Amino acid sequence: MIAVKDVYFTYPNGVEALSGVSLAIRDGEFIAIMGQNGAGKTTLVKHINGLLKPTKGEVAVDGVSTRKVSVAKLSRKVGFVFQNPDHQLFCETVEDEVAFALRNFGFKEQLIKKRVTWALSLLNLTRYRQTSPFMLSGGERKRVALASVLAWNPDIVILDEPTIGQDYQQKEKLRQFIVQLNTQGKTVIIVTHDVEFVAECNPHVILMAQGKIVAEGGAKETLTNRDLVTQAFIVPPQVSQIFFELSDLKLPTNVIDVYDARKVLLDRLEVSS
Amino acid sequence: MSVFDGFKFRRVYSPIHQLDPRVKFFYVLVMFVIAIMFNQLLPLILLFFIQLPFVFVAGVQREWVRSLRGALFFAIMIFLFNFVFQYFWTEYPLPPSPSLLEYSIAMTLRFIVLIESFSMFFLTTSPDHLGLALEQSHVPYEFCFAFTTAVRFVPVLAEEAQTIMDAQKARGLELERGNFIKKVKNYIPILIPLIVSAIRRSLELAEAMESRAWGATEKRTNLYVLRVKRGDYLLALISVLILIFAVYVWIFHREQIPLLTNFLAPLELTVTKIS
Ligand SMILES: Nc1ncnc2c1ncn2[C@@H]1O[C@H](COP(=O)(O)OP(=O)(O)OP(=O)(O)O)[C@@H](O)[C@H]1O
Ligand SMILES: [Mg+2]
Numbered sequence: 001m002i003a004v005k006d007v008y009f010t011y012p013n014g015v016e017a018l019s020g021v022s023l024a025i026r027d028g029e030f031i032a033i034m035g036q037n038g039a040g041k042t043t044l045v046k047h048i049n050g051l052l053k054p055t056k057g058e059v060a061v062d063g064v065s066t067r068k069v070s071v072a073k074l075s076r077k078v079g080f081v082f083q084n085p086d087h088q089l090f091c092e093t094v095e096d097e098v099a100f101a102l103r104n105f106g107f108k109e110q111l112i113k114k115r116v117t118w119a120l121s122l123l124n125l126t127r128y129r130q131t132s133p134f135m136l137s138g139g140e141r142k143r144v145a146l147a148s149v150l151a152w153n154p155d156i157v158i159l160d161e162p163t164i165g166q167d168y169q170q171k172e173k174l175r176q177f178i179v180q181l182n183t184q185g186k187t188v189i190i191v192t193h194d195v196e197f198v199a200e201c202n203p204h205v206i207l208m209a210q211g212k213i214v215a216e217g218g219a220k221e222t223l224t225n226r227d228l229v230t231q232a233f234i235v236p237p238q239v240s241q242i243f244f245e246l247s248d249l250k251l252p253t254n255v256i257d258v259y260d261a262r263k264v265l266l267d268r269l270e271v272s273s
Numbered sequence: 274m275s276v277f278d279g280f281k282f283r284r285v286y287s288p289i290h291q292l293d294p295r296v297k298f299f300y301v302l303v304m305f306v307i308a309i310m311f312n313q314l315l316p317l318i319l320l321f322f323i324q325l326p327f328v329f330v331a332g333v334q335r336e337w338v339r340s341l342r343g344a345l346f347f348a349i350m351i352f353l354f355n356f357v358f359q360y361f362w363t364e365y366p367l368p369p370s371p372s373l374l375e376y377s378i379a380m381t382l383r384f385i386v387l388i389e390s391f392s393m394f395f396l397t398t399s400p401d402h403l404g405l406a407l408e409q410s411h412v413p414y415e416f417c418f419a420f421t422t423a424v425r426f427v428p429v430l431a432e433e434a435q436t437i438m439d440a441q442k443a444r445g446l447e448l449e450r451g452n453f454i455k456k457v458k459n460y461i462p463i464l465i466p467l468i469v470s471a472i473r474r475s476l477e478l479a480e481a482m483e484s485r486a487w488g489a490t491e492k493r494t495n496l497y498v499l500r501v502k503r504g505d506y507l508l509a510l511i512s513v514l515i516l517i518f519a520v521y522v523w524i525f526h527r528e529q530i531p532l533l534t535n536f537l538a539p540l541e542l543t544v545t546k547i548s
Binding site: 046049051070071072075076078079080082084086087088089090100101104105134148149152 | 442443446461
């Protein structure tokens with residue numbers, strides 16, 4: 001349970017990045033935070049693992065205020081994958097990189113081996129086990145960063161722009177994997193600009209603009225709502241756009257993905273035949 | 274940190290900021306040389322006060338005071354070393370006399386004068402101007418560019434270090450844990466990504482610049498060109514006059530510079546009487 005209560009945050013240089021954000025995330029929820037560049041998404045999620053402390057207001061994870069625990073302690077519960085993988089890779093091999101956090105948390109060597117193997121195969125990195133992370137491509141480095149956090153199996157997983165630089169196949173795998181994490185009961189929070197990705201995952205969507213939450217709701221109702229989408233400077237999924245354009249055919253406009261579209265079109269064909 | 278704060282340029286406009294960096298640097302050099310020439314208190318006090326008007330005209334008092342405050346620790350060290358070492362370890366141990374005190378204060382003040390003038394220079398000279406000045410002093414352009422880029426990237430690196438620290442803390446790294454050696458080791462996960470990303474960034478910068486035709490023209494021209502203006506001549510003149518005067522005094526009257534303690538002699542008498 002994450003409770004964000006009327007949080008304001010101002011960076012030392014005077015930029016107010018959050019102005020009055022309130023939010024409650026229940027255990028096992030799947031959340032996508034969306035909004036234009038600079039809306040305050042990263043700032044908000046950094047509050048959840050205590051990297052940033054609110055200037056005003058309070059953030060509590062499982063009833064404990066983030067002011068009262070260290071980031072290292074909190075991160076056992078809250079796994080956070082950063083936007084840029086180059087900000088954390090430093091080991092000689094991918095294996096060590098993935099084991100780094102586990103060693104910090106004091107896992108037993110045997111368990112570490114098992115978890116590393118699991119995380120590497122999960123992210124399709126097994127063949128890079130002994131490679132230096134610096135030799136990998138951008139998308140692969142991002143996956144190493146993901147593996148290095150997922151390895152300790154935190155209850156809450158926060159992913160800042162997980163799909164950046166991933167090809168279609170890896171993205172699809174990532175999607176299945178995130179959904180699977182969520183069905184296992186983990187709280188998953190993703191920050192992303194990738195509407196198609198969100199449309200396919202079907203999470204609870206939070207739209208942000210200028211340091212505030214402007215709307216929240218199911219993926220379908222938010223992403224196919226023209227006003228909301230414009231307000232948050234988001235381009236809806238292409239399928240939804242087509243149905244926006246076809247509104248004079250009296251077709252429903254709340255179509256979010258291809259399966260939805262198929263159903264709507266088939267219904268229409270049946271009626272007319 | 275605070276010492277460096279006193280050297281960080283902030284974009285404001287004042288007659289001093291407009292001056293040609295080359296002339297300003299000449300002025301700083303003159304101050305530097307004079308401060309090294311004299312080891313008596315009186316000329317160093319004069320030197321300290323001569324520079325104050327510049328600070329106020331430039332309107333950088335606050336940063337300037339901060340740089341001095343940052344230098345305080347070193348100043349105290351210098352004072353103590355002079356005082357203590359002269360007293361115990363010279364061939365003829367000097368008793369802790371007022372003149373020894375004066376000498377130690379003079380040495381400390383010399384350091385402060387040096388800090389004062391350099392911090393003035395960096396506080397009122399933008400990195401761009403400095404680069405231009407280097408370029409117009411016929412330093413090869415590659416060096417000038419490297420220099421200004423390096424200066425400009427310092428804040429970027431500082432921010433990046435913060436992000437890296439955050440990322441590692443989020444993986445359970447506790448920087449403050451363990452004994453001294455462990456604490457130093459804790460910084461490895463921060464230093465390596467910082468260095469790697471700095472190198473990566475510089476390579477990328479180089480590629481990006483080359484693909485935008487960097488170095489295509491042999492003879493570069495600049496949008497802004499530094500010209501020596503009236504104010505610059507004035508500052509150069511003042512600096513030369515001060516230098517000439519200082520050299521004159523140094524050659525002919527070095528020995529006659531009075532000790533300040535002599536002025537205080539009556540006071541000292543009363544002190545000895547009491548004790
Ligand atoms: N370290 C920082 N210091 C000062 N201001 C910052 C810092 N980080 C972010 N900001 C400012 O705070 C605001 C919100 O930034 P934030 O990184 O939360 O945006 P974001 O929604 O994650 O954007 P993006 O989609 O580009 O990742 C922006 O205006 C940004 O300029
Ligand atoms: Mg962000």
